[in-house]
Amino acid sequence: MLNSRSLENLSLSSFRYLALISLWLLVWWAAMLLEYQPYISLWYPPAGLSLAAFILIGRRAFLPVLAAATLVGFWMYWHENSQLSILQQAQHSLLLGSAHTIAFALGGFYFRRFVGSWDIQHIPQRVLYFLIIIFLTTLLGAWLGLIAFYLIDTMTPADVLNSWLAWWIGDLAGALVLTPFFMLVLGRIWQLDTSWLRPLNVKVSSAPLYRQLWSKRLVLMLALVMVVLGADYLFGHPAIAYFIFFLSVPQLWIVYTESIERSLLSLALTSFFIAAWFGFVGVDDHALTYQFALCVIAANTYFGLSVPSLLQQNKQLHQQTQIDSLTQVASRNYFLACAERQLNGRRSRDFAISLMVFDLDEFKAINDDFGHLVGDQALIMAAQSIRAHIRQCDVIGRFGGDEFLLLLPDQNLEDAHRTAERLRSKLPAIPVATGMIQIKASFGIVEIKADEDVNEALQRADKALLKAKRNGRDQVVSFI
Ligand SMILES: Nc1nc2c(ncn2[C@@H]2O[C@H](COP(=O)(O)OP(=O)(O)OP(=O)(O)O)[C@@H](O)[C@H]2O)c(=O)[nH]1
Numbered sequence: 001m002l003n004s005r006s007l008e009n010l011s012l013s014s015f016r017y018l019a020l021i022s023l024w025l026l027v028w029w030a031a032m033l034l035e036y037q038p039y040i041s042l043w044y045p046p047a048g049l050s051l052a053a054f055i056l057i058g059r060r061a062f063l064p065v066l067a068a069a070t071l072v073g074f075w076m077y078w079h080e081n082s083q084l085s086i087l088q089q090a091q092h093s094l095l096l097g098s099a100h101t102i103a104f105a106l107g108g109f110y111f112r113r114f115v116g117s118w119d120i121q122h123i124p125q126r127v128l129y130f131l132i133i134i135f136l137t138t139l140l141g142a143w144l145g146l147i148a149f150y151l152i153d154t155m156t157p158a159d160v161l162n163s164w165l166a167w168w169i170g171d172l173a174g175a176l177v178l179t180p181f182f183m184l185v186l187g188r189i190w191q192l193d194t195s196w197l198r199p200l201n202v203k204v205s206s207a208p209l210y211r212q213l214w215s216k217r218l219v220l221m222l223a224l225v226m227v228v229l230g231a232d233y234l235f236g237h238p239a240i241a242y243f244i245f246f247l248s249v250p251q252l253w254i255v256y257t258e259s260i261e262r263s264l265l266s267l268a269l270t271s272f273f274i275a276a277w278f279g280f281v282g283v284d285d286h287a288l289t290y291q292f293a294l295c296v297i298a299a300n301t302y303f304g305l306s307v308p309s310l311l312q313q314n315k316q317l318h319q320q321t322q323i324d325s326l327t328q329v330a331s332r333n334y335f336l337a338c339a340e341r342q343l344n345g346r347r348s349r350d351f352a353i354s355l356m357v358f359d360l361d362e363f364k365a366i367n368d369d370f371g372h373l374v375g376d377q378a379l380i381m382a383a384q385s386i387r388a389h390i391r392q393c394d395v396i397g398r399f400g401g402d403e404f405l406l407l408l409p410d411q412n413l414e415d416a417h418r419t420a421e422r423l424r425s426k427l428p429a430i431p432v433a434t435g436m437i438q439i440k441a442s443f444g445i446v447e448i449k450a451d452e453d454v455n456e457a458l459q460r461a462d463k464a465l466l467k468a469k470r471n472g473r474d475q476v477v478s479f480i
Pocket residue numbers: 326359360361362363364365367371372373374375376379400401402469473
């Protein structure tokens with residue numbers, strides 16, 4: 001007995017399968033209407049939908065895609081008033097539908113199995129494999145389709161050889177341009193997580209200004225399509241068709257400023273518009289140019305979409321090397337680079353710079369008595385306290401362990417000494433199991449000499465710190 005929950009699930013999955021079949025038939029029908037060429041078309045959108053379905057839902061896509069592709073065969077026979085028996089029509093349609101389905105199922109399966117799980121660091125490779133998979137899947141689809149036509153005696157070997165390139169490029173253009181777009185659409189219908197599709201974790205503003213800009217850029221793209229195809233129709237010169245490649249400019253503009261949905265939507269709409277105008281004006285001689293332009297613009301779009309994520313990764317890596325993850329002050333290397341920069345700046349304008357090294361007192365005891373987490377807390381609070389009491393232009397860094405560095409531009413030794421005393425007196429107490437413990441530190445300071453580099457100054461400051469420790473800790477020692 002089926003309970004109400006499994007009935008609900010059954011009707012939901014039937015709805016989804018029917019939605020996939022209907023969408024497939026709809027896009028096929030749209031392509032037919034737009035271009036008046038059933039199989040060898042400028043751009044074959046069902047190829048994109050089939051591949052998207054196999055990538056997203058795997059083998060569950062097999063029957064709906066096969067059903068839709070077979071129905072299309074039937075429709076063609078009916079449309080041509082075929083003299084074949086219904087059984088023969090069914091056999092032929094099934095063979096043609098299987099040729100399409102098997103090729104795209106293999107491509108989708110390969111992507112799911114080997115590429116889809118790659119993490120965000122492999123986005124450029126993922127895009128590259130995606131393009132190669134589309135390339136091979138559509139090639140296989142075209143050849144299996146043509147072999148099926150040959151087997152049902154519709155094509156001679158000469159026809160097959162004459163047609164494979166046009167068939168392949170049409171499927172290639174459809175799949176390249178539309179697969180990611182259909183993946184987003186199917187992700188909605190199937191309620192699947194498509195976040196892995198998003199190389200961009202970067203949020204682009206959806207403020208009204210941006211929305212307005214997006215529609216303006218889209219209008220610009222559509223206007224360019226109309227102008228190029230119109231001029232091609234009027235003048236017929238082959239060079240005119242190449243102007244369609246300029247669509248990459250507004251498309252990449254959209255890619256770099258808009259969300260992934262809008263980028264994919266503009267690609268889908270523009271390709272749809274090209275196909276519609278192509279069918280309307282009938283500039284068949286230049287079909288290959290438009291097909292290649294669509295493929296190139298789509299490939300550019302996907303590589304373009306991966307750029308912000310690479311930049312973001314770069315930024316994260318940069319931050320990781322610049323900032324100490326525990327205390328959030330500058331890392332040792334970044335601190336030294338900043339200090340070097342300040343010293344170079346002193347060549348054009350002479351000003352004093354002091355360097356301070358400070359080290360928490362008896363820090364090991366805090367770790368030993370209360371544990372490393374309390375020790376970490378002490379490091380964080382000490383760094384925060386120092387940061388809160390220095391100027392914007394001062395730089396604080398962690399040298400390692402419980403030792404910190406402070407660069408004080410425009411402060412001579414006397415100023416720096418006063419600063420250190422003030423910082424020492426402001427160090428906080430941390431809460432521990434037995435009450436509060438006052439954090440204490442020893443400070444060593446030098447004023448960096450004109451002919452000294454950072455490392456030499458650091459060695460002198462370290463000696464001053466050592467002296468402060470030897471003198472009994474919790475004090476400031478400065479060296480001329
Ligand atoms: N909790 C914590 N401890 C750390 C970290 N890095 C280093 N330490 C510990 O810091 C302690 C530093 O000890 P010492 O260099 O002997 O310094 P001290 O106990 O402060 O002694 P004096 O500097 O002479 O006063 C060591 O026990 C390290 O294990 C860290 O990131 N977190």
